[in-house]
Amino acid sequence: MSFEAAEPAMPREHYLNAQRGAWSWLTTHDHKRIGVMFLGALLCTFLLGGVFALALRLELLTPGETVMGRLAYNRSFTLHGVIMVWLFLIPSIPTSFGNFLLPLMIGARDVAFPRLNLASFYLFLLGAVMTVWAILQGGVDTGWTFYTPYSTATGTDVLPVLMGVFVVGFSTILSGLNFITTVHTMRAPGMGWMRMPIFVWTLYGTSIIQVLATPVLGMVLLLVALERVAGVGLFDPARGGDPLLYQHLFWFYSHPAVYIMILPGMGVISESVSAFCRKNPSSYRVLVWSTVGIAFVGFLTWGHHMFVSGQSVLGSGTFSILSMLVAIFTALKIFTWTSTMYRGSIWMSAPFTYVLGFIFLLFFGGMSGVAVAVTSADLHWHDTYFVVAHFHFIMVGASLMAFLAALHYWFPKMFGRCYPEGLGVGTAVLIIFGFIATFLPQFLLGNMGMPRRYADYPEHFQSLHVASTAGASLLGFGFLIIAAYLGWSLRHGRVAGRNPWGSRGYEWHSDSPPPESNFHAPPDFPYRPHDYSRPDTQPEVGHAA
Amino acid sequence: MRPEASVRPVVPQARHFGDEASRQDAAHVGMWVFLASEVMLFTALFTAYALYRYAYPDAFHQGRAYMDVGLGTLNTYVLVTSSILVALAITSVRAGRDMRAGMFLLGAWVLGVGFLCIKGMEYAHHAHDGALPGAWYDFDDFAVPGASLFFTLYWVMTGIHAIHVLVGLGVLSTLVVRALSGRFSAAYHTPLELGGMYWHLVDIVWLFLWPLLYLA
Ligand code: HEM
Ligand SMILES: [Cu+2]
Numbered sequence: 001m002s003f004e005a006a007e008p009a010m011p012r013e014h015y016l017n018a019q020r021g022a023w024s025w026l027t028t029h030d031h032k033r034i035g036v037m038f039l040g041a042l043l044c045t046f047l048l049g050g051v052f053a054l055a056l057r058l059e060l061l062t063p064g065e066t067v068m069g070r071l072a073y074n075r076s077f078t079l080h081g082v083i084m085v086w087l088f089l090i091p092s093i094p095t096s097f098g099n100f101l102l103p104l105m106i107g108a109r110d111v112a113f114p115r116l117n118l119a120s121f122y123l124f125l126l127g128a129v130m131t132v133w134a135i136l137q138g139g140v141d142t143g144w145t146f147y148t149p150y151s152t153a154t155g156t157d158v159l160p161v162l163m164g165v166f167v168v169g170f171s172t173i174l175s176g177l178n179f180i181t182t183v184h185t186m187r188a189p190g191m192g193w194m195r196m197p198i199f200v201w202t203l204y205g206t207s208i209i210q211v212l213a214t215p216v217l218g219m220v221l222l223l224v225a226l227e228r229v230a231g232v233g234l235f236d237p238a239r240g241g242d243p244l245l246y247q248h249l250f251w252f253y254s255h256p257a258v259y260i261m262i263l264p265g266m267g268v269i270s271e272s273v274s275a276f277c278r279k280n281p282s283s284y285r286v287l288v289w290s291t292v293g294i295a296f297v298g299f300l301t302w303g304h305h306m307f308v309s310g311q312s313v314l315g316s317g318t319f320s321i322l323s324m325l326v327a328i329f330t331a332l333k334i335f336t337w338t339s340t341m342y343r344g345s346i347w348m349s350a351p352f353t354y355v356l357g358f359i360f361l362l363f364f365g366g367m368s369g370v371a372v373a374v375t376s377a378d379l380h381w382h383d384t385y386f387v388v389a390h391f392h393f394i395m396v397g398a399s400l401m402a403f404l405a406a407l408h409y410w411f412p413k414m415f416g417r418c419y420p421e422g423l424g425v426g427t428a429v430l431i432i433f434g435f436i437a438t439f440l441p442q443f444l445l446g447n448m449g450m451p452r453r454y455a456d457y458p459e460h461f462q463s464l465h466v467a468s469t470a471g472a473s474l475l476g477f478g479f480l481i482i483a484a485y486l487g488w489s490l491r492h493g494r495v496a497g498r499n500p501w502g503s504r505g506y507e508w509h510s511d512s513p514p515p516e517s518n519f520h521a522p523p524d525f526p527y528r529p530h531d532y533s534r535p536d537t538q539p540e541v542g543h544a545a
Numbered sequence: 546m547r548p549e550a551s552v553r554p555v556v557p558q559a560r561h562f563g564d565e566a567s568r569q570d571a572a573h574v575g576m577w578v579f580l581a582s583e584v585m586l587f588t589a590l591f592t593a594y595a596l597y598r599y600a601y602p603d604a605f606h607q608g609r610a611y612m613d614v615g616l617g618t619l620n621t622y623v624l625v626t627s628s629i630l631v632a633l634a635i636t637s638v639r640a641g642r643d644m645r646a647g648m649f650l651l652g653a654w655v656l657g658v659g660f661l662c663i664k665g666m667e668y669a670h671h672a673h674d675g676a677l678p679g680a681w682y683d684f685d686d687f688a689v690p691g692a693s694l695f696f697t698l699y700w701v702m703t704g705i706h707a708i709h710v711l712v713g714l715g716v717l718s719t720l721v722v723r724a725l726s727g728r729f730s731a732a733y734h735t736p737l738e739l740g741g742m743y744w745h746l747v748d749i750v751w752l753f754l755w756p757l758l759y760l761a
Contacts, residue, residue, distance in 0.1 A: 215586035231680030
């Protein structure tokens with residue numbers, strides 16, 4: 001392995017400076033620019049959702065009214081949930097890193113439908129603006145699930161939020177459609193299905209869920225809207241309707257939606273485990289087929305959200321067992337990652353720290369998922385903080401860790417500069433501990449009977465709530481540090497060179513940042529994806545160290 | 546005069562694909578995926594229909610008996626014929642006869658408009674009877690429990706289908722214009738095929754709605 005003596009230079013022309021001016025960004029068809037714009041928008045929604053999260057934790061610091069009244073609390077947790085789930089977690093990795101990397105990873109010059117891609121971005125913006133506008137109008141208090149009959153009866157203005165989420169759903173469908181088509185028709189010559197990078201596989205699985213499940217959500221939101229406008233009564237028992245139908249249709253989308261959030265994350269982790277252990281994944285096939293398995297079984301488990309809603313015992317039992325299948329596929333992935341690390345040459349970089357955080361949180365959160373999938377146990381835990389802790393471990397913990405891993409791993413690819421690695425690792429540790437401090441107490445709270453979505457609680461829960469709020473503050477602080485050093489590195493970071501991590505990912509074959517149409521010459525990928533067993537052909541390793 | 550058809554004309558949009566043939570492939574895959582997504586949209590409604598029909602068999606039986614089978618069946622013929630015309634248009638353009646294709650498409654478009662007119666007549670009739678959805682339901686000689694749910698589903702399902710017909714008509718009208726001005730050729734007619742696929746979907750959905758809502 002030879003280290004270059006000279007500092008690498010920034011490529012003279014790349015996608016960031018090929019065209020100049022705000023207008024060239026707003027009208028771009030370049031998947032990389034669209035990915036960057038999505039990233040920017042997502043960071044904004046994440047910040048907004050985070051502000052509401054901290055407000056909630058502040059209110060729960062002491063029993064009784066601390067900083068806000070009951071209605072304000074209900075509105076805050078709704079907006080926190082709506083923004084985080086619909087406007088951040090679901091679109092996060094596919095639209096930002098997926099858009100940026102998918103064509104690069106399969107050797108294409110763009111996605112299949114570049115204009116549709118831009119349209120998808122604007123639809124997302126429109127939906128997000130509508131939702132935020134609803135906040136300014138006074139807010140909604142239904143929770144992110146919009147359960148009927150409450151959502152059709154509450155006096156707050158649910159319509160703009162429903163329509164906002166509906167529009168975001170359109171954006172999701174268009175992105176998914178674009179990715180599926182791109183994967184099917186634009187792979188570089190010679191790249192068979194079993195030669196696609198794992199991240200591409202997970203984006204593909206995610207896209208299928210997006211395309212098939214999102215329309216069902218769109219329809220059910222439309223029906224709720226009709227119910228509010230015209231009193232159609234489909235979900236209203238007083239008119240002969242059935243509120244359970246709402247839950248079935250909602251969870252038919254929203255359970256798979258949790259895999260929309262986690263699958264791309266699993267792809268990020270698969271990529272970075274190989275890159276930072278300098279080892280081939282111990283089984284490429286297991287990673288691929290478990291992705292397919294999760295995408296498929298994810299459609300069959302929605303009823304585990306309805307164990308206490310008056311579902312038949314047979315139904316509950318069936319959904320309980322089907323849910324456990326997902327855990328098997330997830331476990332397969334975890335075993336593959338850990339055995340890839342085994343005897344690897346591990347580089348404790350910031351992305352890898354997040355990988356470790358991801359695996360821990362996914363494991364812990366997944367186990368608690370199996371626990372709540374047991375019908376008898378769920379009777380005790382349903383609608384308590386135990387469930388809150390479960391889904392935060394998985395969705396926020398794991399998905400967010402993957403998002404941060406992706407952000408650090410591909411930052412040099414996207415912007416051509418490195419960030420201070422020591423600071424990155426330190427902050428990662430801070431975030432992981434902040435995270436555990438926030439949500440571990442919530443498992444205990446839930447088990448003791450603290451219900452979710454309450455603004456008040458008896459005295460003896462306080463110490464655990466204080467711990468949780470303290471953890472949340474650590475988390476918030478961690479994000480500020482990340483924002484600061486990444487922002488600084490955008491301009492002042494050390495120039496990365498083509499492949500600062502010495503990764504074998506196909507995306508590092510082009511310049512960092514890549515030129516406008518991705519490659520100067522038609523790419524060819526001479527080895528399998530993630531192949532670390534052959535001698536190093538890329539001499540730029542070591543620049544980020 | 547339209548430019549003579551070469552087998553694989555390279556047009557500017559195909560730049561990032563390399564050639565026009567793979568661009569057309571992509572367009573087809575994209576359309577199929579989109580249609581799958583549309584099917585799921587209607588699946589949610591069919592699920593609701595199945596559930597409430599199971600819960601209120603009498604109301605659904607009477608509801609269907611109230612519908613005008615004649616008009617519903619006429620509309621089925623109208624839509625199927627129009628779908629056939631679109632298919633004929635595609636065969637014509639494949640044979641290089643784009644004027645004829647344009648005429649077929651125009652015929653399909655007219656039939657689509659006819660479908661909406663007939664549907665509108667039915668709607669007017671229901672509204673007159675007070676057979677409206679939900680809170681507006683006010684149909685005195687038809688007061689079995691669940692009747693308003695039948696009519697709600699009827700309005701929502703046919704209404705959303707009608708919106709699809711409207712969108713389809715928009716697509717057809719651009720296709721008519723393009724076909725008549727000679728934009729398509731034996732080698733290049735992807736938009737026509739995609740538009741045709743969409744129109745067939747609209748037709749197929751109606752083929753499910755018709756027995757469920759009209760045939761007792
Ligand atoms: C892998 C990623 C996973 C994610 C992102 C995830 C996410 C979530 C979310 C968001 C909720 C709460 C929904 C609400 O607001 O009510 C939830 C609840 C639940 N999850 Fe998971 N989950 C995951 C894995 C699993 C697994 C593997 C299982 C079962 C083996 C599982 C079983 C459940 C059950 C039974 C509930 C309902 C609990 C209740 O409401 O009482 N989850 N999950
Ligand atoms: Cu679930």
